[in-house]
Amino acid sequence: MGRSLSLGAGVGHGWLHTAVHERWRRYQRVGALVLATVCVALVASLPLLALVAELTSSTVDSLSLLQRWDLWALFLRSAARALLVTLLSLAVGIPLGCLFGRSDLPLRRILWLVHAFPLFLPPFLLALGWFHLVDLSGVAGAGIGGRSLSGEPAVTWVLTFALAPIVTTLTAFALRGIEPSLEEAALVVARPLHVFRSVLLPGAAPAVALASVVVFSLAISELGVPLFFGTRAYSEVVFSRLAGIDFNPGEAVALATPLLVAGLLLVVAERRLFGRRRFDLLGLRESRQPIELGRWRSLATAVVLALAAAGVAPLAGLVWRAMVGPIRPGQKLALGDSLWTSLSTAFIAAAAATAIACVVGHALVRRSRIASILDGCLFLAFVMPSAVLGVGLISAWNRPATQWVYTTTAILVIAGCGRYAILAVRSSAVAFAQSSPQLEEAGQVAGASFLRRLVMLVLRPHWRGLALAFLLTLVFCMRDLDTVILFYPPGAEPLTVRLFTLEANGPPRLVAALALVQVVLVAGAVTVGSLLLSLGARRR
């Protein structure tokens, strides 16, 4: 022990404690937050600020568009559709979330994964799948072709199955996150169903509220599915001013105003409903006794199976169409560079978003006010209808000095990171919140600098959570159509855009085959994600 004394006395007061080194150590946390702030400002806040600036300088002619009742009627119609999709998603997602999260339903992990899978695909691709399924199946024999699947009911049907998994998943995670002792204390005096109704469900309510906000925002943003089924959507009006014969960017900016207001209202709703509890609520606990379904087990299993099967049914339509149907000799899969563009830009955007999440997610769970503001900016960019963010990105980056960004795939990276970084931030914050802050404080007291603590004591034990955050962001970047279709660089369209444009006049069999490429890519990412999650659960 005498030797340890001499070693301890010698080290720690030499080169390590130079003024520069001390200063660097002290300002690491601030420096990291400043860097994250700059990134968030560039990818998420700048487009929205540019849009507001553009609005304030808009001509009277452009703003007079907002006096047209037909446009307001279309806006209300889109909002009503989004509301209906939200309500239906809640009706499907809450019971499924309860069953997946806390019941003894057989095969619940696999069924949960199958049910959630459509969420990771571009919704218009599901619409395409439904179209082919109806077209090719026996229903067609009864005189009903794929084209008869159209209008509001078809849009609502497809979007409900595409977005209900958000409600399911957040509900299930919230139910798992509820402190076991709360449940156990109630179980001592009440029957399980009563405990479920009075303790568990109220505990999950904020997560359900968040899910509602997210579903509504994605539903009102949706462009591909309404266009596919021949119904009108407000976001289409904005799109047509940027990419159609009605080309008029000034009008697009003015038309984005109602969506901007809707986005702001959604952010206010989220802050009020969820507040500071937004991470602590979503737990990753595993080891607890599931609630027994008893005699309802078979019925519940049948219903869940039916709903999960309905969610992935359109994939069967795509497979079927890819294998059956006319094809001319010489016709080939025309992916071009779109697959590489999709993968590379989504990968870089997800990596950047995860890097931001390391700093912002950590600061959020440590109750940093700056992080809370950054989280708000990113959440705003996420719930803001994609047409608004798209128009904002064009306003911010389509300038002579920034053409090197705007005319290259860099704009796709910025768009993906700006719109979906919140997913990385929130999911990594949920992971970080599972550890006691004292683990980090113990390192701090022992002299570890901020970066050393962040890497060794926060990121390293939560690498699975970070990998999941990365994969989630990657998949959402790859599924995006509504934002990138507004400004993708010429000759560098992502796979979703390629599929959407080919769908209009390409051979159906080839288009279906191309759609399956996207499905396979997403399936790969989702499989890795679910393996990481189950590995993490086993190790915990």
Added chain:
Amino acid sequence: MKESTVLQIEGLELAFGTRAVVHDLSLAVAQGEVVAVAGASGTGKTTLLRAVLGLARPRQGVVRIAGREVSRGARILVPPEERNLAVVFQDLALWPHLTVARNLGFVLSAKGFKRSDRQVLVDEWLERVGLGDRGRAYPGDLSGGERQRVALARALVYEPTALLLDEPFGSLDIALKEQLIGLVRELLAERQVPTLLVTHDPDEAGALADRVAILEGGTIRQICAPEQLTPSPPGSFAESFVGRLLPR
């Protein structure tokens, strides 16, 4: 300030949110001395410890470590990582993803020790706390007593200026607690590390502390050797605490 005083607190005021829990608290811990701050739950003992560590911001008062002012009023002048203190938290806060040896190695590398020196120190300290063969185990694989030993070794391995203990034996059974208290007494006597222990347990305070400070009503009511404490006023924490205090 006495020449041997290492840790000095003057006129400290602490709060939970807007509610003041400690006011005008002054305390000094000399080299080699163990001072226990005893008080009922919710009296601000842990907040006091966190303020000394720099993890909580006081409202008023001064904290000095080895003569250097580390906080004045609400200003943190020296951040926690530069105070060269060590702490054993109530739940120990061992890093679950690092082996026992890496738990010790991490704090040494944070302090700038060379890799070769780190290995020597880790081995020596694990031997010292009776865990020479457990270096490769993870904290989750250890018993409660073994985890306690790792936490102690991790706190003392880098020669801290002072040690702070936050009810470190709260979760142990009586036999194990006595065994570990013996080990802690031995280590503290050997290293002469000034120690501030916060506890509500008379056994811990009586067995380890040279002086005990009774924290009640937000301030220190008595501070003296354990055997000199008076069980008054009636109905107070001091009465029940002193009544259960065991002779050393």
